[in-house]
Amino acid sequence: MVASVDNKPRWPLVRLGDVCVFINGLWKGEKPPLQSVAVIRNANFEKDGSLDYSDVVTIDVEVSKFSKRKLQYGDIILEKSGGGPNQPVGRVVLFEKTEGDYSFSNFTSAIRISNRSQLSFKYLHHFLRWVYSSGQTIQMQSNSTNIRNLDTDRYKDIPIPLPPLAEQQRIVARLDAAFAAIDEASAAAEANLRNARALFDSYLDQVFSARGDWQGNYVLNELCEFIVDCEHKTAPTELSGFPLIRTPNIGRNKLLLDQVYFVSKKTYDSWTRRAIPKAGDLILAREAPAGNVVVIPNNIDVCLGQRTVLIRPQKTQISSHFLAWLLLTTDMQHKLLAHSRGATVAHVNMKDIRSLLIGALPDMTEQNKITQQLSLAQSECESLVHFYTRKLTLLAELKQALLAEEFGGV
Secondary structure, three states: OEEOOOOOEEOOEEEHHHHEEEEEOEOOOOOOOEEEEEEEOHHHEOOOOOEOHHHOEEEEEEHHHHOOOOOOOOOEEEEOEEOEOOEOOOOEEEOOOOOOOEEEEOOEEEEEEOOOOOOOHHHHHHHHHHHHHOOHHHHHEEEEOOEEEEOHHHHHOOEEEOOOHHHHHHHHHHHHHHHHHHHHHHHHHHHHHHHHHHHHHHHHHHHHHOOOOOEEEEEHHHHEEEEEEOOOOOOOOEOOOEEEEOHHHEOEOOEOOOOOEEEOHHHHHHHOOOOOOOOOOEEEEOOOOOOOEEEOOOOOOOEEOOOEEEEEEOOOOOOHHHHHHHHOOHHHHHHHHOOOEOOOOOEOOHHHHHOOEEEEEOOHHHHHHHHHHHHHHHHHHHHHHHHHHHHHHHHHHHHHHHHHHHHOOO
16 A cells, blocks of 8 residues: 555555456357346446346347356446447446346446455446546447447556455445435435426316316317328438427427427428428327427427427417316326327327317416416426436435545546
8 A cells, every 4th residue: 555645545556457357248049059048238227336137138048158158246247338429338237146047248248356355346346337437438439330339458457446355345335335325315306306296297187177167078179270290201400400399309398409409491391381380389299208298489490300290279269388288187198198009109190189079178368377377386396306306416426426535546
């Protein structure tokens, strides 16, 4: 051990590849004899570095190859290919099962410590999580056909501080205790986040269940100037231009523009030839997830993407926001999705949208009053959602700060 100027111990460094063995993952077997094996994939990686075993796939693999790739208790599984636009490759999870036949996919590698009397696998797992969270793997990756690939040779060169085993265990105990407390606080924040959203949904249903002296028995088509389907093809996108509203941009009466795509004027003109979307029109998602709806706000010209529907209410009969909230009630969602089709993704047909039974309506004065009440409740709900979302972000950052405090001097 060497003492640093800040009195924090500086332990000797070892190269990761010198103290660990790297094992490549499995492909589906082709040559018998074959064996059925549970295979860990990138999809089973959790944010906290643990594994989700609820969706582990089972595949037939070659017996000879599996014998060299059977996971052992304490193995660390490294994501060597995958990631995404906002997620670097290089995540690590810890395998802590002692029973069962488990292996790992060809998009991953297993890291197995050569000498556990020298290096604790839990200590190494915490250290490699810090390597990832501090952004070091970004410099070790390349892109290929939209997939990020980790340079494992560079990864093996990572220097690891190697204190005595007893000190490693003390570090693990400190981090585990702190992380357990953070996880408990995060679980409470997530529960409060769910409750805030559920409370608004309950209030929404309550408002529309008390119909009083509402009149009529309408279907949706009777209340609209038109209901127009989108283009059934993918629009060519640009870096700027007209916002292309796809299903991910349609929230619960809220337009989500954080990751919006854009189209050119030429594409906009072509895609809006059936109807030009205007402020006050509704955009309904027919798929993924079906049923979400939003009112187009003022001062924005948008283009409809695939799997969306443009709805223009008759303003003398029904308020745009009133209709949007009505369509988002549990009762209307059930009616809308009752006839949805699709083996894997629910898809609502245009016929069912047009013939959707709306029922009785209040007069315009009452509609506007209800809309104002719901807008206020939505604002209060969003404040709570923002608060608990920010709290979850801060708790996640606290974990990174603890890892950085422990390992940041390397």
